[in-house]
Amino acid sequence: MRTAEEDMTARARLREAALFCFARDGFTVPLRTIAQHAGVSVALITHHYGTKDNLRAVCDDYALSQYRDYKLLAVAQPAAVGQSLADPAEASIMTVYMLRSLLDAGPAAKRFFDQFVEQVQLIMEASFAAGLVRASVMTPERIRLMAADTMGGLLIQFATNPPADPRDFISQAFSKDRLIAQLELYRDGYFTDSPLFDQYIQTIKEWDHA
Amino acid sequence: MRTAEEDMTARARLREAALFCFARDGFTVPLRTIAQHAGVSVALITHHYGTKDNLRAVCDDYALSQYRDYKLLAVAQPAAVGQSLADPAEASIMTVYMLRSLLDAGPAAKRFFDQFVEQVQLIMEASFAAGLVRASVMTPERIRLMAADTMGGLLIQFATNPPADPRDFISQAFSKDRLIAQLELYRDGYFTDSPLFDQYIQTIKEWDHA
DNA sequence: TCCTCGGCTGTACGCATGTACAGTATCCTG
DNA sequence: CAGGATACTGTACATGCGTACAGCCGAGGA
Numbered sequence: 001m002r003t004a005e006e007d008m009t010a011r012a013r014l015r016e017a018a019l020f021c022f023a024r025d026g027f028t029v030p031l032r033t034i035a036q037h038a039g040v041s042v043a044l045i046t047h048h049y050g051t052k053d054n055l056r057a058v059c060d061d062y063a064l065s066q067y068r069d070y071k072l073l074a075v076a077q078p079a080a081v082g083q084s085l086a087d088p089a090e091a092s093i094m095t096v097y098m099l100r101s102l103l104d105a106g107p108a109a110k111r112f113f114d115q116f117v118e119q120v121q122l123i124m125e126a127s128f129a130a131g132l133v134r135a136s137v138m139t140p141e142r143i144r145l146m147a148a149d150t151m152g153g154l155l156i157q158f159a160t161n162p163p164a165d166p167r168d169f170i171s172q173a174f175s176k177d178r179l180i181a182q183l184e185l186y187r188d189g190y191f192t193d194s195p196l197f198d199q200y201i202q203t204i205k206e207w208d209h210a
Numbered sequence: 211m212r213t214a215e216e217d218m219t220a221r222a223r224l225r226e227a228a229l230f231c232f233a234r235d236g237f238t239v240p241l242r243t244i245a246q247h248a249g250v251s252v253a254l255i256t257h258h259y260g261t262k263d264n265l266r267a268v269c270d271d272y273a274l275s276q277y278r279d280y281k282l283l284a285v286a287q288p289a290a291v292g293q294s295l296a297d298p299a300e301a302s303i304m305t306v307y308m309l310r311s312l313l314d315a316g317p318a319a320k321r322f323f324d325q326f327v328e329q330v331q332l333i334m335e336a337s338f339a340a341g342l343v344r345a346s347v348m349t350p351e352r353i354r355l356m357a358a359d360t361m362g363g364l365l366i367q368f369a370t371n372p373p374a375d376p377r378d379f380i381s382q383a384f385s386k387d388r389l390i391a392q393l394e395l396y397r398d399g400y401f402t403d404s405p406l407f408d409q410y411i412q413t414i415k416e417w418d419h420a
Numbered sequence: 421t422c423c424t425c426g427g428c429t430g431t432a433c434g435c436a437t438g439t440a441c442a443g444t445a446t447c448c449t450g
Numbered sequence: 451c452a453g454g455a456t457a458c459t460g461t462a463c464a465t466g467c468g469t470a471c472a473g474c475c476g477a478g479g480a
Contacts, residue, residue, distance in 0.1 A: 010427080026315075028238075030467065041429050046469065048427090103313045105236075105369040113370045132407055137400050145363070145391050146400060152362020153355070155369075159315040160323045176417055181355050183411055189399035190347050190356060197342055201393055207386055220457080240437060251459050256439065258457090422480090429474075436467080446457075 011048050014038050018045075019059050023096040023166035027056060027104055060108050063097050064115060066090075089167040096166035099158045102151070113151065120147040153182075221258050224248050228255075229269050233306040233376040237266060237314055270318050273307050274325060276300075299377040306376035309368045312361070323361065330357040363392075 017038035021029045031052055035042040049055040098116075101108040121143050127133045137146070154173060163169045191197050227248035231239045241262055245252040259265040308326075311318040331353050337343045347356070364383060373379045401407050 031469090032467085042468090043430075043470095044428055047429095050469095052468065102366065102369045103315060105313060105372050109369045110371070113366060127401075130406065132401055132404055134398060134400065134402055136398060137395065141387070142391050142395060145388065145395065148363040148366040149359040152364070152366045153358040154362070155365050156312065156323060156358040156362045159312045159319045159365075161320070162315050176414060177351070178355065179414055180411060181352050183401075183407075183414075185347065185352060185355065186400040187403070187407060188344060188346060190344065190396040191337075191342055191393075192344055193397070194342055196340060197393075197397060201390060204386060204389055204393075241439090242437080252438090253440095253460075254458055257459095260439095262438065424477105424479090426477095427475090429472105431471090431473105433470080434468095437465085438463105439465105440463080441461090442459105443461105444457105444459075446455105448455080449453090450451100 010038070010040060010044065014040065014045060014048060015055075015058060015062060018055055019063065019097055020093055020166065022056070022059060023093050023100055024164075026100055031055075056108075059097070060101065060111070063094050063101075064111065066094050067098070067112075067115065088170060092167045092170040096158070096163075096169050099155055102155055103159065113147075116151055117144050117147045120150070220248070220250060220254065224250065224255060224258060225265075225268060225272060228265055229273065229307055230303055230376065232266070232269060233303050233310055234374075236310055241265075266318075269307070270311065270321070273304050273311075274321065276304050277308065277322075277325065298380065302377045302380040306368070306373075306379050309365055312365055313369065323357070326361055327354050327357045330360070 014034075018034050021034045021037055025033065031042050031045055035045055045052075045055060049058060098112050101112050121140075124133055124138065124143055124146075128135070128138055137143070157173050158169065161172075163172055224244075228244050231244045231247055235243065241252050241255055245255055255262075255265060259268060308322050311322050331350075334343055334348065334353055334356075338345070338348055347353070367383050368379065371382075373382055
């Protein structure tokens with residue numbers, strides 16, 4: 001009986017303001033900006049959360065828990081893209097917050113990415129059960145690799161074209177054409193079946209035997 | 211008659227120190243740290259380069275020009291991985307510097323990534339001419355998509371596991387197993403040929419007709 | 421009514437950082 | 451050998467930041 005009724009207090013509004021500002025400006029955003037965006041004083045932040053690092057840790061945990069509900073990043077799960085989310089704007093903010101954490105290259109980056117891999121794993125298992133996915137891909141290393149490629153593509157998209165408002169990112173990044181192109185690439189692969197190609201791989205495999 | 215003979219002066223050593231520190235610590239690294247690493251005073255930096263932004267711009271240009279020589283990031287070009295580079299340590303620093311620029315999500319990110327796309331384009335054209343690559347991939351959008359995935363995977367690798375020394379990144383990131391997994395994924399694709407899958411794509415294509 | 425406690429604020433301090441400035445040594449040139 | 455430019459340094463200043471601290475105010479119980 002704490003989070004439920006207290007969730008509309010200034011404490012919660014402060015956390016939301018922090019999430020938004022972190023997503024929009026990165027983690028170097030001054031506490032003063034966050035306070036101003038929430039319409040309170042700076043001292044109230046330290047009163048509720050103590051230190052800035054702690055505020056960020058709270059945001060991390062919140063984003064991580066929210067992420068379990070929102071099925072974002074539906075590149076690998078096209079069926080989920082169609083269904084409307086509860087609040088697309090907030091979902092977009094959470095996504096950008098996650099990308100910001102990755103861009104920060106700190107400990108939080110590993111946490112978020114590991115959780116993403118976990119979700120990809122679940123999706124892939126379901127897809128494999130449905131006969132959609134090749135058996136050869138169903139190893140932990142390859143699933144992790146695929147997760148890195150997918151999330152990384154999103155990261156590049158964000159880094160090379162950061163939106164002014166984090167709420168606009170999802171609708172901007174997940175264009176229909178991009179989604180189709182990604183899926184068709186994942187279906188057909190890039191390379192042809194070629195002896196030259198297999199020769200490449202063989203060369204690499206015999207690397208240290210030379 | 212400037213860069214050639216002056217290239218071993220303190221001015222050049224300063225630029226190298228900046229490159230290294232930017233790669234190791236990110237662009238928030240203090241000028242004092244760079245100066246200390248170069249064994250000179252802070253004032254000398256401003257004397258030679260004026261402002262910190264200008265120093266970074268010089269580093270950007272230098273890294274960009276160096277990048278044309280080093281054929282780094284050879285995920286898409288396995289044949290080039292085998293041949294030893296002139297200076298693996300420096301090549302690794304340049305790579306990490308590039309990744310740092312992308313993590314910074316500034317204007318430089320777009321410059322570096324566009325140049326990377328350009329190189330991927332060339333490699334893909336050569337590979338296509340050799341019969342290695344499917345014709346369906348040879349559109350600007352898909353090449354850009356593939357470049358985003360490839361570079362993004364590297365970005366994730368870096369962000370979730372940043373090396374203490376930027377000189378160690380390449381040998382650490384481009385493991386043989388990882389390379390093989392990536393290539394085989396690119397060859398075989400992720401998905402099976404399935405009517406369910408085609409149905410997904412069809413659904414997406416008819417998106418706005420509903 | 422009084423009093424206490426928690427939400428909330430304004431001010432101020434300490435610290436890190438980029439940059440400007442005055443000054444010194446060293447080298448090149450006439 | 452001058453003398454001026456150039457490499458280089460130490461110091462100091464302005465700024466922006468996180469955080470500590472003392473105090474105000476309003477609600478809620480004794």
